[in-house]
Amino acid sequence: MAITLDKFIIKEDKREEKKDKEELKEYLEEGIEESIYEEEEEPEEVIERTSFEAETPKNTGILYLLSVSYSAIRNKAFLKLYDPEKGKIVFWYDDTGHKPYLFTNQSIEQLSSKVISHPGLEKFEEVEKYDLLYDRKIKVIKVIAKDPLSIGGRRDSLREMIENTWEDNIRYHECYTYDMNLIPGYTYMIKDGKLIRVDQQINYESLKSSFKDLPEERLKYLLEWFPLLSTPVPNYRRIAIDIEVISEYVDRIPDPHTAKNPIVCVSLVSSDGLNKVLMLKRSDVREGIRPPELSENVEIEYFDSEIALIKEVFKYLIEYPIVLTFNGDGFDLHYLWKRAQLLGMRKEDIPIIMGRDIALLPIGIHIDLYKFFHNHAIQVYAFGNAYREVTLDAIASSLLNMKKIQIERSIAELDYLQLASYCYRDALIALKLTSENSNLIMNLITMIMRISRMSMEDVVRQGISKWIKSMLYHEHRVRGYLIPRQSDIEALKGIASTTAIIKGKKYMGAIVIRPESDVYFNVVVLDFASLYPSIISRWNLSYETVRCIHEECKSNVVPDTKHWICKKRIGLMSLIIGMLRDVRVKWFKHKSKDPSISEEERNWYKVVQQALKVFLNASYGVFGSEVFPLYCLPLAESTTAIGRYIIRETINRAREMSLRVIYADTDSLFIYKPTEDQIYQLQEWAESKFGIDLEVDKRYTFVTFSGRKKNYLGVLDNGIVDIKGLVGKKRNTPVFLKQAFSDMTQILKEVKTPEDFKYAKEKIKEIIQNCYNNLKNRKYTLDDLAFKVMLSRPPDKYVKTTPQHVKAARQLQDKGKEVKPGDIISFVKVQGPIGVKPVQLARLDEIDIEKYIGHIQSTFDQVLDALGIEFEEIIGAKKLEFFTN
DNA sequence: GCGGACTGCTTACCT
DNA sequence: ACAGGTAAGCAGTCCGCG
Numbered sequence: 001m002a003i004t005l006d007k008f009i010i011k012e013d014k015r016e017e018k019k020d021k022e023e024l025k026e027y028l029e030e031g032i033e034e035s036i037y038e039e040e041e042e043p044e045e046v047i048e049r050t051s052f053e054a055e056t057p058k059n060t061g062i063l064y065l066l067s068v069s070y071s072a073i074r075n076k077a078f079l080k081l082y083d084p085e086k087g088k089i090v091f092w093y094d095d096t097g098h099k100p101y102l103f104t105n106q107s108i109e110q111l112s113s114k115v116i117s118h119p120g121l122e123k124f125e126e127v128e129k130y131d132l133l134y135d136r137k138i139k140v141i142k143v144i145a146k147d148p149l150s151i152g153g154r155r156d157s158l159r160e161m162i163e164n165t166w167e168d169n170i171r172y173h174e175c176y177t178y179d180m181n182l183i184p185g186y187t188y189m190i191k192d193g194k195l196i197r198v199d200q201q202i203n204y205e206s207l208k209s210s211f212k213d214l215p216e217e218r219l220k221y222l223l224e225w226f227p228l229l230s231t232p233v234p235n236y237r238r239i240a241i242d243i244e245v246i247s248e249y250v251d252r253i254p255d256p257h258t259a260k261n262p263i264v265c266v267s268l269v270s271s272d273g274l275n276k277v278l279m280l281k282r283s284d285v286r287e288g289i290r291p292p293e294l295s296e297n298v299e300i301e302y303f304d305s306e307i308a309l310i311k312e313v314f315k316y317l318i319e320y321p322i323v324l325t326f327n328g329d330g331f332d333l334h335y336l337w338k339r340a341q342l343l344g345m346r347k348e349d350i351p352i353i354m355g356r357d358i359a360l361l362p363i364g365i366h367i368d369l370y371k372f373f374h375n376h377a378i379q380v381y382a383f384g385n386a387y388r389e390v391t392l393d394a395i396a397s398s399l400l401n402m403k404k405i406q407i408e409r410s411i412a413e414l415d416y417l418q419l420a421s422y423c424y425r426d427a428l429i430a431l432k433l434t435s436e437n438s439n440l441i442m443n444l445i446t447m448i449m450r451i452s453r454m455s456m457e458d459v460v461r462q463g464i465s466k467w468i469k470s471m472l473y474h475e476h477r478v479r480g481y482l483i484p485r486q487s488d489i490e491a492l493k494g495i496a497s498t499t500a501i502i503k504g505k506k507y508m509g510a511i512v513i514r515p516e517s518d519v520y521f522n523v524v525v526l527d528f529a530s531l532y533p534s535i536i537s538r539w540n541l542s543y544e545t546v547r548c549i550h551e552e553c554k555s556n557v558v559p560d561t562k563h564w565i566c567k568k569r570i571g572l573m574s575l576i577i578g579m580l581r582d583v584r585v586k587w588f589k590h591k592s593k594d595p596s597i598s599e600e601e602r603n604w605y606k607v608v609q610q611a612l613k614v615f616l617n618a619s620y621g622v623f624g625s626e627v628f629p630l631y632c633l634p635l636a637e638s639t640t641a642i643g644r645y646i647i648r649e650t651i652n653r654a655r656e657m658s659l660r661v662i663y664a665d666t667d668s669l670f671i672y673k674p675t676e677d678q679i680y681q682l683q684e685w686a687e688s689k690f691g692i693d694l695e696v697d698k699r700y701t702f703v704t705f706s707g708r709k710k711n712y713l714g715v716l717d718n719g720i721v722d723i724k725g726l727v728g729k730k731r732n733t734p735v736f737l738k739q740a741f742s743d744m745t746q747i748l749k750e751v752k753t754p755e756d757f758k759y760a761k762e763k764i765k766e767i768i769q770n771c772y773n774n775l776k777n778r779k780y781t782l783d784d785l786a787f788k789v790m791l792s793r794p795p796d797k798y799v800k801t802t803p804q805h806v807k808a809a810r811q812l813q814d815k816g817k818e819v820k821p822g823d824i825i826s827f828v829k830v831q832g833p834i835g836v837k838p839v840q841l842a843r844l845d846e847i848d849i850e851k852y853i854g855h856i857q858s859t860f861d862q863v864l865d866a867l868g869i870e871f872e873e874i875i876g877a878k879k880l881e882f883f884t885n
Numbered sequence: 886g887c888g889g890a891c892t893g894c895t896t897a898c899c900t
Numbered sequence: 901a902c903a904g905g906t907a908a909g910c911a912g913t914c915c916g917c918g
Contacts, residue, residue: 377902465902502905503893509904510900531900532903621902628902636903666900666905710899710906725898725907732897789896801894801911835910858908 052318052351052362054080054091060190061085062198064234064446066321066365067455068173068182075147077176079195080365081188082321087237087272089321089363092195098176100151102159102168103129103140103482111141115161120150129482132544132572133492140166140482148172167483174470177453178477183228184456185449200231210586217570222579229583229608233446235439238322238367239270240430241313243332244423246412252818256334262306263339264411265419266313267427270320271435275299277420278309288415293405293425300420307343310336317351320364322456324430326392327370329461333359358461365456369430372445377464381614382444388731389790389824396429400436404429438603447611451580464618465628471615472630475576484543489632493547496633497562498641506624507637508560510666511644513651517707517865520662521754522673523700523714526682528646529693530581531667532620535642537578538691542571543623543632560641563634573635577619584612585693643667646690653685663705663712668697698722701752704866713748713863721745727859734852736784737859740771744863761867765874768860772875775852778844785847786826786839793821804829808838815841 051073063081066089071078077094099122104111108124115121122144131138143158143165145151152159152168159168170178177184187198204223211219244265245254254261264280275298303309313336317323325332337352337359353360360366372378374390387398396402405425407414414422434441448459452467453474459467476483498508528534535541539558546558548566557564591597592605622628624636643666650669651661659682660672671679679696686694700722703714711725723729728741747763750756774780789805795813798806808827809819817840819825826839830846837846857871864871 463901468902500904505904507904512900512905527900618902621904624903625901640904668900708907727908730897730908792896798895803895803910805896855909862907 051348054089054363056091056093057190058193060090063090063188063190065182065184065186065188067457068177068184069455070148070173070176072147077173079182080363081190082234082236084234084236087321090190092190094176095193095195096180098179099144099146100148100172100175101142101144102151102162103127103142103166104162105138105140105164106162108141111143111162115143115158118150118156118158118161120145120147120158122146128480130480131484132481133484133488134549135544135569138482166485170473170483173455174453174473177455178474181478182453183450184454184459185233185446186228187231199227202227202230207587211582214582218575218578218582221575222583225579225583228450229447229588229612232604233439233443235271236322236442237270237272237320238324238431238434238442239268239274239316239320240324240427240434241316241328241332242267242325242423242426242430243313243335244411244419245335247410249410253331254335256331256338259335259338259342263310263335264306265423266309267420267423268313268316269424269427269431271431275424276301277424278303278312279416279420280306280309286415288417290417291405291421294417294421298420298424300416307340307345310340310343310345314340314351317361318363323361323364323366324434325366325368325370326426326430327368328366329357329359329368329371333366360457367434367445367456367460369433369441369460372441372460375463377614377618378444381617382610390822392426392429395433400429400432402429402432438600440603440607443604443607444611447608448614451611451615464614465622465625468615468618468622469629472573472576475572479572481572484630486626486629486631489543489630492549493543493632493634496637498560498637506633507640508644509640511647511664512666512709513661513664514709515663515670515705515707515712517705519702519704519754519757519866520670520672520700521702523662523703524671524674524679524696525668525698525700526671526679526694527668527697528686528690529585529695530616531643531646531692532639533577533581533616534692535639535646536574536620537581539638539642540565540571540574541635541638542573542575543630543635545569545571545574546632546634546638558638558641559645561634561638563638563641565638573619573623577616580612580616580619584609584616588612646686646692649689650682650686650694654682657682665710670703704748704863706862706865708862711862713745715749715751719749721749726862728862732787732789733859734785734787734855736771736775736780737855739784740767740856741859743767744860757867761869764863764867765869768856768871768874771856772853775849775856778847782828782839782842782844783826785828785852787828788824788826791819791821791823791825795819804836807834808836811841812838 060083063083065079066082067080069078069080070076071093074093077098079092081090081092083090108126111124125142125144126139127142129138129140130136143162145158150158151172159165176182183197187200189196189198207223207226208219211222214222243263245263246261247254262280264282266278268274268276268278277298277300279300279302281302281304303312333352334354337350337354340350341347351362353362359368370390373387373395379385379387383399387395393404396404405422407418407422411419445456445459448467449456452459452470454462454467454470473483496507500506500508545566547563548568550566550568553566553568554564556567588605588609592602592609594602620636620639623630623632625631647664647667647669651664654661654669654671657678659674659678661669662672663670683694686692699717700714701717703712705712713721713723713726716722723745726741727733728738744764744767747760747767751760787805791805791809795806795809805825805827809823809825812819812825827836828839828842829835829848829851830837830842831848832846835848861871
């Protein structure tokens with residue numbers, strides 16, 4: 001049945017109707033209340049027990065699925081869907097009687113004797129599953145439970161009592177998502193109380209022509225995914241919240257576990273024009289003068305009591321479908337939750353569901369941007385390392401070019417308008433972070449939800465390995481494949497067959513060719529487009545195809561290893577990763593650069609392209625990580641081994657063509673002065689031999705190598721200075737060095753011919769000499785001289801050695817300042833036995849000048865080496881002079 | 886008891 | 901809590917030295 005509505009096709013979801021419908025359960029057994037946390041390493045399943053509910057309409061327009069949850073009160077799964085017309089959440093409760101379950105290979109007799117009296121047991125069912133590892137159908141028993149905690153999460157859960165279980169550690173709301181083939185972030189409707197998936201009309205003919213080289217099976221799979229990557233994302237109605245609390249200490253965040261001090265200010269900024277600051281009236285505070293940062297449209301509302309203020313905030317938490325905070329899990333919502341209780345509210349009347357480190361909402365979705373920006377994959381692949389420190393200020397300045405408002409005094413000492421302006425800015429930044437670039441972040445989150453099949457609150461809190469896990473689990477479930485246990489894969493596939501170059505690593509990685517120290521004009525960089533995903537796709541790599549069980553495949557060996565690859569089946573990982581790669585490269589990346597479409601449209605393609613890139617970039621790495629449930633060393637190892645083979649063969653081929661390969665790293669080759677024809681020939685050769693595109697990545701006017709790997713500086717044909725790995729560019733290098741280094745790159749930027757170097761060299765010598773003189777004459781400030789190093793753990797957790805930044809951090813602690821992991825410690829090198837001091841405690845006259853001269857040398861040597869200049873030759877004479885002083 | 890050679894630890898980077 | 905490979909600087913240890 002298909003009804004056409006506008007440009008959408010609507011069709012019935014192909015979910016099977018369950019025969020025996022469970023009656024709605026009003027009450028759960030007692031005693032669960034306190035044991036809602038899983039003991040496992042898995043993030044706890046937060047079980048909702050509040051009485052807040054959204055509407056459950058029988059008929060709706062287009063809705064976007066934001067989240068799949070489990071209601072403990074009704075003991076069933078339910079969906080939170082976003083209605084873009086009303087800007088509200090609606091609920092839809094499961095109508096199939098779906099129940100949590102696990103699989104086991106125990107017989108029903110064995111099971112009966114063990115668990116038949118378990119109060120949470122519903123029934124046993126024999127089902128057929130496909131065992132990918134052994135390439136055969138198997139019969140297993142599905143043990144169905146009455147509620148999620150009876151499967152796992154308690155000491156006496158079924159999974160603790162049954163041996164040989166599978167799929168027993170999937171959280172119930174995820175299990176439900178996969179089984180119902182739900183796509184979070186995607187479009188649905190409710191019709192006569194039924195949930196219906198809504199697909200966008202796709203022009204399949206034009207698509208097929210873009211992918212005409214693809215084998216049938218791969219193309220079919222790609223077309224299934226296409227609508228989900230092409231459907232637009234709504235402009236979500238959302239509100240950002242930030243709270244301020246009185247605090248005794250200037251440098252310490254109030255503790256939400258005790259929530260001793262009052263909440264005095266809350267700002268609310270929404271996508272639909274709300275700009276409000278709620279302020280607690282206090283007798284000793286003056287109104288003050290409205291600062292220019294606090295624009296006239298910001299409404300300030302005063303409250304006589306704190307609880308009245310909090311209750312007003314709660315109205316917005318219920319009202320809005322999406323609530324944004326920066327560290328709301330760890331602070332804002334946690335504090336509100338605790339504080340409301342201290343002021344007499346009952347837990348079940350508070351519209352916040354508090355887990356251990358996570359704050360959820362009963363109706364809407366809470367996005368903690370701190371957690372999202374903390375995600376390494378997002379930091380690196382989506383934002384290209386644009387922000388270094390995960391603080392609101394650092395992120396806002398790099399992504400929005402906007403700063404937090406600086407306050408000199410503690411919260412308690414500010415007047416009303418100063419406080420309002422400070423608090424308002426933080427909420428404004430949070431909202432703007434999600435609206436920038438046509439709602440880039442919200443679009444990205446939604447695309448990641450669709451690809452990973454994860455709910456919004458999970459996507460923003462979990463990392464790339466969880467996203468990929470979820471995507472793959474879904475693919476297993478829809479195909480009827482049993483999800484193997486990590487131990488099943490390891491037992492069958494064994495361990496690695498290569499030795500890593502780095503001590504402590506599990507297998508060998510990529511090749512890096514050491515460059516000769518020199519300056520090279522006219523260099524072209526070729527690189528293999530997404531090499532590892534392409535290898536996984538082209539070589540049919542998957543955990544079941546690497547070292548498969550078929551005797552006849554053993555001849556199909558992976559170069560450099562003892563592994564072989566299946567010739568009989570398409571590998572599941574190969575299929576999925578290959579599809580993501582193809583659709584990204586051949587469609588979205590292409591479209592994001594298409595000048596014939598609008599910028600708005602290009603931006604959309606860019607987002608999809610970025611989301612796919614995040615998955616692809618991590619798709620090989622997860623298989624080499626023990627934390628990944630489908631961990632498979634031979635798979636990761638085969639990927640890098642084939643990568644080494646490809647780059648080695650390509651270098652050899654280039655040399656046969658009399659090309660000079662001056663440097664190579666993993667998937668890239670730097671070629672000296674090739675002709676266009678030579679480039680073309682090499683590309684053709686590589687593409688026909690390996691089936692992987694070899695693209696021109698960059699063209700350098702010149703590039704200087706210091707002789708070190710992963711360490712060079714060049715000027716591109718578009719005039720941009722491209723610096724990799726040099727000390728002068730690292731974030732922990734003192735500002736005075738970075739500045740001098742940057743001055744040097746400005747000189748190099750102007751170099752067009754080898755002759756220009758004469759002049760450039762003289763200028764560079766001058767820069768270095770100036771830098772040296774300024775240092776010697778103590779012209780630099782302490783901030784200029786500071787090294788800024790991130791603390792990765794609490795200072796007392798460094799037991800093997802005490803690095804300098806830890807020494808500095810401990811000095812700060814002694815002075816009563818709080819330091820924690822993630823903080824960046826600024827310190828200078830001083831004379832004396834300890835050798836370092838935090839900038840806050842140091843004096844300019846105790847700086848260890850000799851140490852800093854060493855740093856000038858090592859920073860500039862990385863470039864001087866290539867130019868054939870000796871550092872001593874620049875400052876040699878000066879150095880003597882210095883000593884005689 | 887002291888200093889250079891060496892290894893290991895830590896951070897930040899590259900692909 | 902995606903991988904391995906590399907640079908740099910310092911901390912700590914070992915060993916030889918009549």
